[in-house]
Amino acid sequence: MPKIKFIEHNGIEHIIDAINGDSIMQSAINNLVPGIDADCGGECSCATCHVIVDSIWIDKVGIPSNTEDSMLALNPDREPNSRLSCQIEISDKLDGVVVNLPEFQY
Amino acid sequence: MKGMVIVGGGHAAAQNAASLRQQGYTGHITLFSEEHYIPYQRPPLSKEYLADQQSLDRLYLRPERFYEERDIDLRLGVRVSEINTKTNNILTTTGDVLAYEKLLIATGSRARLLRVPGDQLSGIHYLRQLDDVNNIKKELRDSSKICIVGGGYVGLEVASVLISAGHQVTIIESESRILKRVTTPKMSSLFHTLHTAKGAKIYTEAVVQGFLGSKRVEYLNCGDLTIPTDMVIIGIGIIPNIEVAKKAGITCDNGIIVDDRCQTSDPNIFAAGDNTNHPNTILNRRLRLESVPNAMEQARVAAANMLGQDKKYASLPWFWSNQYDLKLQMMGFSADGDSQAIRGDIETKKFVVFYLNEDKLVAVDAINSPAEFMIGKKLYGKAVNHTDLSNTNFDLGSLLK
Ligand SMILES: Cc1cc2nc3c(=O)[nH]c(=O)nc-3n(C[C@H](O)[C@H](O)[C@H](O)COP(=O)(O)OP(=O)(O)OC[C@H]3O[C@@H](n4cnc5c(N)ncnc54)[C@H](O)[C@@H]3O)c2cc1C
Ligand code: FES
Numbered sequence: 001m002p003k004i005k006f007i008e009h010n011g012i013e014h015i016i017d018a019i020n021g022d023s024i025m026q027s028a029i030n031n032l033v034p035g036i037d038a039d040c041g042g043e044c045s046c047a048t049c050h051v052i053v054d055s056i057w058i059d060k061v062g063i064p065s066n067t068e069d070s071m072l073a074l075n076p077d078r079e080p081n082s083r084l085s086c087q088i089e090i091s092d093k094l095d096g097v098v099v100n101l102p103e104f105q106y
Numbered sequence: 107m108k109g110m111v112i113v114g115g116g117h118a119a120a121q122n123a124a125s126l127r128q129q130g131y132t133g134h135i136t137l138f139s140e141e142h143y144i145p146y147q148r149p150p151l152s153k154e155y156l157a158d159q160q161s162l163d164r165l166y167l168r169p170e171r172f173y174e175e176r177d178i179d180l181r182l183g184v185r186v187s188e189i190n191t192k193t194n195n196i197l198t199t200t201g202d203v204l205a206y207e208k209l210l211i212a213t214g215s216r217a218r219l220l221r222v223p224g225d226q227l228s229g230i231h232y233l234r235q236l237d238d239v240n241n242i243k244k245e246l247r248d249s250s251k252i253c254i255v256g257g258g259y260v261g262l263e264v265a266s267v268l269i270s271a272g273h274q275v276t277i278i279e280s281e282s283r284i285l286k287r288v289t290t291p292k293m294s295s296l297f298h299t300l301h302t303a304k305g306a307k308i309y310t311e312a313v314v315q316g317f318l319g320s321k322r323v324e325y326l327n328c329g330d331l332t333i334p335t336d337m338v339i340i341g342i343g344i345i346p347n348i349e350v351a352k353k354a355g356i357t358c359d360n361g362i363i364v365d366d367r368c369q370t371s372d373p374n375i376f377a378a379g380d381n382t383n384h385p386n387t388i389l390n391r392r393l394r395l396e397s398v399p400n401a402m403e404q405a406r407v408a409a410a411n412m413l414g415q416d417k418k419y420a421s422l423p424w425f426w427s428n429q430y431d432l433k434l435q436m437m438g439f440s441a442d443g444d445s446q447a448i449r450g451d452i453e454t455k456k457f458v459v460f461y462l463n464e465d466k467l468v469a470v471d472a473i474n475s476p477a478e479f480m481i482g483k484k485l486y487g488k489a490v491n492h493t494d495l496s497n498t499n500f501d502l503g504s505l506l507k
Contacts, residue, residue: 029124029168030172032127032176037402039399040398041147041149045426045435045476046426047480067433067476070476073477073480074477074484106484
């Protein structure tokens with residue numbers, strides 16, 4: 001099982017065992033990691049599953065699609081490595097991935 | 107050993123249980139759902155799940171082990187029949203009595219039934235619960251001609267899935283246009299054209315009089331019009347499930363009346379989701395909404411207040427729908443507007459309609475335009491200029507600065 005490390009805005013870390021094929025958003029929800037609302041359930045409609053991928057991991061995680069990019073575009077907390085976590089599928093190559101959670105979801 | 111009791115097993119119920127734990131509550135949490143499944147997402151029922159693009163596992167809001175690990179006691183297939191507000195107990199149809207410290211009523215809503223002659227024939231379905239969709243899916247292979255009664259979002263989503271899968275679809279709408287209850291004539295006409303171009307036949311101002319057939323439905327009758335059909339799917343709206351609350355003496359009026367803390371007329375009882383009639387301080391009026399974001403946010407607000415905090419609900423109503431290659435996102439109520447600004451080209455299926463009231467933005471319908479939708483949500487209530495909104499060379503983002 002690949003491991004994911006979530007780091008809350010206040011520095012609290014959550015290391016969870018994820019399941020291949022799940023999204024990072026779903027893994028956070030399934031493990032009660034705070035800071036991800038995921039109002040639309042992964043439809044890429046709400047942008048309340050924003051995470052900032054650790055820069056070491058961004059190449060493996062990849063860049064957002066056009067739709068995702070335009071949804072992130074306005075987020076005041078957006079950073080170069082921002083992603084919507086419902087759009088990142090977990091696989092073995094992401095074992096150990098580190099993602100940071102913003103203070104608020106918009 | 108009192109604890110938190112949740113009546114219902116949908117989006118609001120599951121989120122409330124999760125939020126209670128997230129906020130550190132360690133007492134008992136018991137969730138009663140009359141459905142036999144762990145809480146699942148309803149929107150995909152008329153979208154990906156119906157189209158066989160989503161497995162049952164992925165429909166669940168959270169996996170079963172989540173509830174085990176967090177010690178959330180799921181009582182599935184059990185209906186709560188009574189709430190005793192004097193003794194703070196609930197009674198189930200299986201005869202169990204359970205005391206509560208605080209209670210959440212998250213009973214959601216149910217499909218409005220179409221009562222006409224022949225409505226008991228087989229092959230006539232509603233689409234609200236997972237079992238409904240599983241039954242529909244079982245019969246799809248042997249059904250080429252399908253009638254959808256009701257041209258609302260659910261009906262149109264079902265139509266788009268079934269047409270894409272090669273079925274012959276007829277949509278029967280009693281109003282003068284599809285989506286009449288929820289959108290403007292312009293948007294209705296766009297969706298009408300879209301579905302017709304894909305091959306759907308749409309009858310408006312057609313009122314179903316009855317169904318004909320020996321055991322299984324064979325014809326749908328609308329007065330002058332008789333349509334041969336192998337299956338019927340009815341989506342003519344919902345009714346909030348307020349009966350348990352009402353019987354317990356909790357104030358109800360077009361939903362369970364709650365305040366902006368999701369508290370009902372009984373201080374120990376909260377309500378969240380489709381079943382609430384709640385105040386919206388941003389829109390300055392009471393609302394009863396049928397949307398997941400509302401159910402989730404009310405559930406979070408209710409959880410905080412059940413734990414003695416003072417959290418207030420203040421969210422804009424919004425909703426989404428997927429049909430064919432169209433992703434529609436809506437915010438606010440277009441009927442609040444007295445003028446519109448259209449940005450983008452309707453022909454290219456990528457455009458936004460902004461609705462203004464005296465120059466203040468009050469609603470947005472965005473088609474394949476998620477960025478503009480997000481901006482629209484942030485501009486709610488702000489004064490905006492028609493010309494800026496409809497000028498695609500104008501950077502909308504600059505309005506946020
Ligand atoms: C086909 C379909 C597509 C939809 N698409 C979208 C969409 O794209 N976007 C969107 O935002 N919204 C959509 N909606 C609306 C959305 O699903 C609802 O707003 C949402 O499910 C409301 O959640 P809830 O928890 O209030 O109620 P529900 O999801 O209705 O859950 C209530 C649950 O409580 C159970 N229950 C009721 N009474 C009792 C009792 N006395 N004892 C025990 N259990 C009880 C019910 O059986 C049910 O399982 C859609 C709805 C449908 C049906
Ligand atoms: S969960 Fe809604 S966009 Fe990711």
